[in-house]
Amino acid sequence: MKIEYRCSRCGYTIEATSWLWQCPKCGGPLDLVIEGLKFTLSEYRGLWRFSSVIPAKPLVSLGEGFTPLVKADFLGKGSYLKLEYLNPTGSFKDRGSAVAISKALEFGAKAVVEDSSGNAGISVAAYAATASIKARIYVPKDAPEGKKTLIRSLGAELIETSSRTEASRVAIKSVGPNEVYIGHAWNPWFLQGTKTLAYELLNQIGHVPNAVILPVSAGTLLLGLWIGFNELLGFGLINKVPRLYAVQTQGFADLYGRIHGEYSKEPTKFADALRVSNPPRLGQMVNAVTGSGGDALVIEDDELLQAWKTLLKRGYIVEPSSAIALSGYMKLLSNNYIGSDDEVVIILTGSGLKYIDIMSKV
Amino acid sequence: MKIEYRCSRCGYTIEATSWLWQCPKCGGPLDLVIEGLKFTLSEYRGLWRFSSVIPAKPLVSLGEGFTPLVKADFLGKGSYLKLEYLNPTGSFKDRGSAVAISKALEFGAKAVVEDSSGNAGISVAAYAATASIKARIYVPKDAPEGKKTLIRSLGAELIETSSRTEASRVAIKSVGPNEVYIGHAWNPWFLQGTKTLAYELLNQIGHVPNAVILPVSAGTLLLGLWIGFNELLGFGLINKVPRLYAVQTQGFADLYGRIHGEYSKEPTKFADALRVSNPPRLGQMVNAVTGSGGDALVIEDDELLQAWKTLLKRGYIVEPSSAIALSGYMKLLSNNYIGSDDEVVIILTGSGLKYIDIMSKV
Structure with a gap:
């Protein structure tokens, strides 16, 4: 398996033999170009069953992947909920971390730096x-x-900064020798973890759904799905990529803005997991949404709270940010962007067990 | 499939065509006697893959079962952690609930009553x-x-009572028409859910381990394992039941007491999930532990806290009550009850995401 970094902006290409998170020429986000990718299921458990298409040794696992996919009969006939909040630390991020940290180990890192x-x-x-x-x-x-x-x-060292942007700036500046910056919004290895969700949906359903609806901020899951489904298309294992519907939150809707024009609103009070401005891979995110025939939409806090309560009262203990995927589904259904016969997967991204303290207040 | 209730105390037997949680003759806990049980894997997902041996229609699911099993290399060579805390609501109890609530529906219940x-x-x-x-x-x-x-x-109605015992008393008294008392410590259907863990360990490992170590209070998981492994023995799919080691907490060690003599200590401050006195199935619990060649032990709060921190600092976000299983493993290892070559499964029963508020205080 030959692996190269290729800059998504200037096209600069270099063999991926050490850790890079940004193009050394122009500062753009890097993609991975993998030659000779072949797909077989491995003997490993969880996410690493897709080991044949992951360009990293399976060095670290907490049991991520193969989260439950449940039929959501209270919605349309063909709707599924994908319970990504049941990953080991309570979010889909574990897919990315498992692969990125495995790769960091492979490259000899003694410490990792992240902003989040x-x-x-x-x-x-x-x-x-x-x-x-x-x-x-x-x-x-x-x-x-x-x-x-x-x-x-x-056991991590936690450093607080004045803002989300400042966290990013200081994190990057702090990286010392034998340390690597994870930077999940930039990291090309992280996307090799999140792409496994596409493989997993095919494995669990037996075919791909018509549409996938998910909360989107920095785009790590959206781009993972786009990469994964396109690889499956390349293997001839599917014949179309599902429409990808990216649901954003008020005040942090750059993707929506790029497609439909600015959406200005005061920042969300509840979707804290989605408060990302100027995501570095915004151009790629637009491409994933439009290229799949999907769309971007924005959900406001009052709709979010309603959807959150609906999910809780059905037994799904998700975080507020995840609930916007259900609101998005409702909106798409009422606008006829999806039909009640469409097979749709709604991705529930994060655990509500981290939010018990605010449940009694809303 | 012919299903009967049989009282574990007086032997009274009656066909299981309606909801019972207690022997109508003597008040003892009921077992289920199932004729014609055959084992095949079904097409369902999760716990319901074992549908052929579950005497209930798969009417309810939140994606329970098939939780990750991970190799715990930081312990002995053959040790696994079974991440039951990644069940839909963050505990192994979901196995029991899925089956008990499905059965309650089958029997026409409009409401369920529980104390917990x-x-x-x-x-x-x-x-x-x-x-x-x-x-x-x-x-x-x-x-x-x-x-x-x-x-x-x-969405449940929550009623607070003066004590755990009082909760039980008032709950049972409150049950009206078309309502059923779940009473997980009594409920024979609940055990038909927890027994799937035995099937699942065999499915995931390919054989059974030498020992299983788990936290025990009312014994719902312990007895589920005992039932499940014995069924597998009956099918000829395994040739021995693993040694079952029941780990209890200070102040609530009735099982230990029955085997080794009283263990009196002030009640645990941290293992709140294990605060059960006089479990109704105590006799059966003794039988499961001794019959399997295992044992009962008690872990005190200081050891619990140490084990909890160890698990967190390895990335396993469990609740304090679960950590006593790791303490138990350490104690069994140092006493040579298990060898470093033994294949051992340590069950991590509940999610630490429900306990973030106390993490900063210990």
Whole structure:
């Protein structure tokens, strides 16, 4: 398997023999070009069953992947909920962390550095812990207290900064020798983890659905799905990529803005996991949504709260940010973007068990 | 499939055509006697893959079962961690709830009643929610606030009582027409759910381990394993039942007491999920432990806290009560009850995401 980094902006290409998260020429986000990819199911468990298409040794696992897919009979006939919140640290981020931290180990890293508003920080902290390497996580001061506590309890060093953007700036600047910057919004290895969700949906359903609806901020899951489904298309295992519907939150809707024009609103109070501005891979995100025949939409906080309560009262313990995927489904259905006969997967991305403290207040 | 209730105390037997949780003759706990049980894997997902041996229609599911089994290389060579805390509501109780609530539906129940110190209440509330029937949950006042909040958010009616014993008494008394008392510590259908863990370990490992170590209070998981492994023995699919090691907490060690003599200590401050006195199936629990060649042991709070921190710092986000299984493993290893070459499964029963509020305080 020959693996190269290729810059998504300037096209600069270099063999992937050491850790890079950004193009050394122009500063753009890097893609991975993998030659000789072949697909077979391996004997490993969970995400690593797709080991044949993951360009990293399976060095770290906390049991990520193969999360439950359940029929959601209370919605349309063909609708499924994909319970990504049942990953080991309570979010889909674990797919990315398992692969990125495995690769960091392969490249000899002794410590990892990450910036996050919560879930990615928890995930990276946990996978660094199980890999017995250090983690230093930069978070904005206003990240949920519970998520900060959890990052510390997992043994990581937690550093608070004035804002999400500042967390990113300081994290990158801090990276020392034998340390690597994970930067999940940039990291091309991280996407090799999230792409397994496409393989998994095919494996669990037996074919691909007509549409996939998911919450989107930095696009790590959206781009993972786009990469994965396109690989499956290349293998001839599917004959179309499902329409990808990216659901965003008020105040952080850059993807929607790029497609439909600016959507300005005061920042969300509840979808804290989705508070990302200027995602570095925005151009690729637009391409994934439009290229799949899908769309971007925005859900406001009042609709989010309603959807959150609906999911809880059906037994699905998700975080508020995840609930916008259900709101998105409702909106797409009422606008006839999807039909009630469409086979649709709604991705529930993060665990509500991290949000018990606010449940009694809404 | 012919199904009968048989009283574990007086032997009274009656066909299982309606809901019973207690012997109508002597008040003892009921077992299920199932004729013509045959084992094949079904096409369903999760726990219901074992549908052929579950005496209930698969009417309710939130994606329970087939939780990750991970090699724990930081312990002995042959040790596995079974991540039951990644079940839909964050505990192994979901296995029992899925089957018990399915059976309650089959018998026409419009509401379920439960008493619980937390996890079972959350689980029953969630499964009742997904089944669109009502749930009324009785909990002691001093149950963790977060667990109470969650039960309410899942749409259940929560009633607080002065103590755990009082919760049980009032719950049973309250049961009206078309309502059923779940009573997980009594319920024979609940054990038909927890028994699937035995089948699942065989499925995931390919054979059975030498020993299984688990936290024990009312014995629902212990007895489920005992039933499941004995069924597998009956089918000739295994040739021995693994040694079952039941780990208890200080102040609530009735099983240990019955085997080794009283263990008196002030009640645990941290293992709130295990605070059960006088479990109704105590005799059966003794039989499961001694019959399998295992043992019961007690872990005190200081050891519990140490094990909890160890697990968190390895990336396993479990609740304090679960950590005693790791302490138990350490103790059994140092006493040579298990060897470092023994293949051992340590069951991590509940999610730490429900306990973020106390992580920063210990």
